[in-house]
Amino acid sequence: MASRVHIGILGAGTVGGAVHDLIVNGHLARFGVDAEVVKVYTRTPEGKPRYGTSPELFTTDPYEVTGHPDADIVVEVLGASGPDDLCAQKDWVVDALRNGKSVVTANKALLVAHGDEIWTTARECNQAVRFEACVGGGIPIIGPLTQSLSAERPAAVYGLVNGTSNYILTEMAQRGRSYGDALASAQALGYAEADPDADVGGRDAEAKLLLLASITFGARLEPGAIHRKGIERIHAIDFLYAARKGRGTIKSVALARNAGGALEAMVTPMVVPDDHFIARIDGVTNAVFFKGEVSDGGSPDAGDWDYVFVGPGAGGGATAVAVLGDVHELVARSGDTPFLPVESIVSGVSSVRPEDDLRASFYVRFVVRDQSGIVGEICQVFGDKQINVSEIWQLEHTEEELESLVGAGKGGAASDEILPFVITLEETSVGQLRQALERIAQKDFVLAEPLWLPVWRA
Amino acid sequence: MASRVHIGILGAGTVGGAVHDLIVNGHLARFGVDAEVVKVYTRTPEGKPRYGTSPELFTTDPYEVTGHPDADIVVEVLGASGPDDLCAQKDWVVDALRNGKSVVTANKALLVAHGDEIWTTARECNQAVRFEACVGGGIPIIGPLTQSLSAERPAAVYGLVNGTSNYILTEMAQRGRSYGDALASAQALGYAEADPDADVGGRDAEAKLLLLASITFGARLEPGAIHRKGIERIHAIDFLYAARKGRGTIKSVALARNAGGALEAMVTPMVVPDDHFIARIDGVTNAVFFKGEVSDGGSPDAGDWDYVFVGPGAGGGATAVAVLGDVHELVARSGDTPFLPVESIVSGVSSVRPEDDLRASFYVRFVVRDQSGIVGEICQVFGDKQINVSEIWQLEHTEEELESLVGAGKGGAASDEILPFVITLEETSVGQLRQALERIAQKDFVLAEPLWLPVWRA
Numbered sequence: 001m002a003s004r005v006h007i008g009i010l011g012a013g014t015v016g017g018a019v020h021d022l023i024v025n026g027h028l029a030r031f032g033v034d035a036e037v038v039k040v041y042t043r044t045p046e047g048k049p050r051y052g053t054s055p056e057l058f059t060t061d062p063y064e065v066t067g068h069p070d071a072d073i074v075v076e077v078l079g080a081s082g083p084d085d086l087c088a089q090k091d092w093v094v095d096a097l098r099n100g101k102s103v104v105t106a107n108k109a110l111l112v113a114h115g116d117e118i119w120t121t122a123r124e125c126n127q128a129v130r131f132e133a134c135v136g137g138g139i140p141i142i143g144p145l146t147q148s149l150s151a152e153r154p155a156a157v158y159g160l161v162n163g164t165s166n167y168i169l170t171e172m173a174q175r176g177r178s179y180g181d182a183l184a185s186a187q188a189l190g191y192a193e194a195d196p197d198a199d200v201g202g203r204d205a206e207a208k209l210l211l212l213a214s215i216t217f218g219a220r221l222e223p224g225a226i227h228r229k230g231i232e233r234i235h236a237i238d239f240l241y242a243a244r245k246g247r248g249t250i251k252s253v254a255l256a257r258n259a260g261g262a263l264e265a266m267v268t269p270m271v272v273p274d275d276h277f278i279a280r281i282d283g284v285t286n287a288v289f290f291k292g293e294v295s296d297g298g299s300p301d302a303g304d305w306d307y308v309f310v311g312p313g314a315g316g317g318a319t320a321v322a323v324l325g326d327v328h329e330l331v332a333r334s335g336d337t338p339f340l341p342v343e344s345i346v347s348g349v350s351s352v353r354p355e356d357d358l359r360a361s362f363y364v365r366f367v368v369r370d371q372s373g374i375v376g377e378i379c380q381v382f383g384d385k386q387i388n389v390s391e392i393w394q395l396e397h398t399e400e401e402l403e404s405l406v407g408a409g410k411g412g413a414a415s416d417e418i419l420p421f422v423i424t425l426e427e428t429s430v431g432q433l434r435q436a437l438e439r440i441a442q443k444d445f446v447l448a449e450p451l452w453l454p455v456w457r458a
Numbered sequence: 459m460a461s462r463v464h465i466g467i468l469g470a471g472t473v474g475g476a477v478h479d480l481i482v483n484g485h486l487a488r489f490g491v492d493a494e495v496v497k498v499y500t501r502t503p504e505g506k507p508r509y510g511t512s513p514e515l516f517t518t519d520p521y522e523v524t525g526h527p528d529a530d531i532v533v534e535v536l537g538a539s540g541p542d543d544l545c546a547q548k549d550w551v552v553d554a555l556r557n558g559k560s561v562v563t564a565n566k567a568l569l570v571a572h573g574d575e576i577w578t579t580a581r582e583c584n585q586a587v588r589f590e591a592c593v594g595g596g597i598p599i600i601g602p603l604t605q606s607l608s609a610e611r612p613a614a615v616y617g618l619v620n621g622t623s624n625y626i627l628t629e630m631a632q633r634g635r636s637y638g639d640a641l642a643s644a645q646a647l648g649y650a651e652a653d654p655d656a657d658v659g660g661r662d663a664e665a666k667l668l669l670l671a672s673i674t675f676g677a678r679l680e681p682g683a684i685h686r687k688g689i690e691r692i693h694a695i696d697f698l699y700a701a702r703k704g705r706g707t708i709k710s711v712a713l714a715r716n717a718g719g720a721l722e723a724m725v726t727p728m729v730v731p732d733d734h735f736i737a738r739i740d741g742v743t744n745a746v747f748f749k750g751e752v753s754d755g756g757s758p759d760a761g762d763w764d765y766v767f768v769g770p771g772a773g774g775g776a777t778a779v780a781v782l783g784d785v786h787e788l789v790a791r792s793g794d795t796p797f798l799p800v801e802s803i804v805s806g807v808s809s810v811r812p813e814d815d816l817r818a819s820f821y822v823r824f825v826v827r828d829q830s831g832i833v834g835e836i837c838q839v840f841g842d843k844q845i846n847v848s849e850i851w852q853l854e855h856t857e858e859e860l861e862s863l864v865g866a867g868k869g870g871a872a873s874d875e876i877l878p879f880v881i882t883l884e885e886t887s888v889g890q891l892r893q894a895l896e897r898i899a900q901k902d903f904v905l906a907e908p909l910w911l912p913v914w915r916a
Contacts, residue, residue, distance in 0.1 A: 310767075
């Protein structure tokens, strides 16, 4: 049963180092795969003691890896970088494929930016590209969805796929911390980058959702087709409204679903009910939910999901395990070409719904200067746009909460003039809601841009 | 990319019918597999309208399936039965392998009873046997553990793998129902068999754990090596003690872990802390937890797990999806022989710990005739056996609760003489505990056999 495989690695950072360690320590031998690292590309070969006494293993020329005569598989773990870096990395991956090597990558930014060229090349060269580590970090997602559950008919795939955002929202929900305070903790703990925009702004989750939707629905989504909203404007009081009035909490959800043949895709904080399983996934943990048309597991959440996969969304060890799972898969499938022909996956989806046509119920939090007739004025705008108001929520607030809502100098309102409240709306479209909110924003009593979030439905 | 595959099916019950439906409705075509059913064995071909106008599809001779000249894969979905049936089913599977067909089975009882002969035959014939549907029903478990996570070093695998037991315990915990009442509900809802012994007694979970341990640790466990306890003696008051004094609940856990090179395996109700993820898996839902040495996901449960797989543990549709996932896997790996060489899986486990040597902290619930000096007498027995008492818990009880604890006529104790209480013990072995409890059982103040449960630790 033992199979031999030779591996070249592009990258010697946290993940690359862990991949190397696991191979050298025989972790793939467990199931009969005898693996060997033949070459490692890094820009900085010096000061990497974990690689032991093999300095000749290193090269500063990536083409010595992608063209190595002994390498069967090239592992690309170069981490996210700017457009120029991604362009160079794409050239290296394409070179590896043209040289008859399969590729395993953990670089989701690369696949999002240059996926078309990489898939086309893989097909031309009859080579595989695998990317389990690009979605949900270490959690097995692509294998289960494309193999074990391949006979399902997908209805929806969604989850919490950015650990930094989920950590921040969990801290805000459970400890009443402010966004800035929770973000600072995330940075201190090493969860968030110095520049956390890709995490908290939803771009990291968006890239994962693009890949997840492609393997689930065979849909090629462009980043612009996804309704994306970050968590930066969530305020501590939003958790109070969600909990006390809505019996729920707020989670940043990446979601793709088949809505009557049209694919809906969004990455946005949502108000989710407390008794939904997704509300119980806390901290940096990631989770991916899958709902199909065949399985009926009697899940407690009223059929919102059939399967959930939970685990570490990041970390060198977990990511390296996912990368080596792909290597193992390639070895086990020798002679086969398991690249994913995205456009040929049958899923019952025939179109992608534009962002403005996405439909949901909504939570809208207003901050206004307290004066009579405001609620009436706002409801009239919604009425004009055929949007039905469902509930209106008000809570008591501390002076501190009120002042932090409007920021410095906003309208010069004294704290006893600041009135926050929440209006929940029956199902409407993002486009209709935006138009209504644009009109409301022109009213002089509005002290802060209204925050609007979808309310969960599967 | 399209691959053609011809399938023979042994069985036309709920699962067999669902497998047939999914194939006929093109569910495997999603990822480019063109499948066709060539023959179906059933004892009762009449009255199966779902198979449409193809009565020639049926045979009452299983060897017409296992020896069908066109069949590439034989799917065996004949459900659990007695020893004679299992013996016959084994003969059919062996015949299929000898005829050069791969086998996919959903029959865990078959693998537990005749696994050795089946694996040996598969190896001799260079054919595959796959069994994703045998562990965790529809949840992808074997694929993720043996492929995606193959580079991990397993430390523990555990979970809730019997939906009936978990439904009953959930009802008792959340609604204060009695065991008998919750069991009756499970039967009325179709979760529990008319003869529920295999479920509530832990034998179903034991069979799943045998398979789970084999693919995780490469360990051949015999049923006798697993410490097994059913849920029949759990009483409503045990949930009160677990919740009010132990801040936890009771779940029937199937667990295998590497304890310093020795494998520990058990299926038993355990007291689990409320804030552990396993306490939040309710109803018939199944969940399998995996803990490795490499991944560190910062899971909220103090490193008790890295990955969790949640989903339907049963149901015709989900089971059929799992079976067809295996079929897909076999097609994708054509030319490979992915049978599982259990004895060659490297996992750091070198022995199996005998049941008496299993170690845990324990919850022991006593029911005694109230008189002075009892706690002292009991503690003295524990002391003699070098077992340290950790806590003693007492709650107020209703007359009804007290009487239901001792049953009719037990010692003729009036309800105000019945005293239940719980002693928790520091870590000790099952053997030591049993010896102590045997001595305590001889005391004349003991009104009911003490109930002892391990307290959770990973």
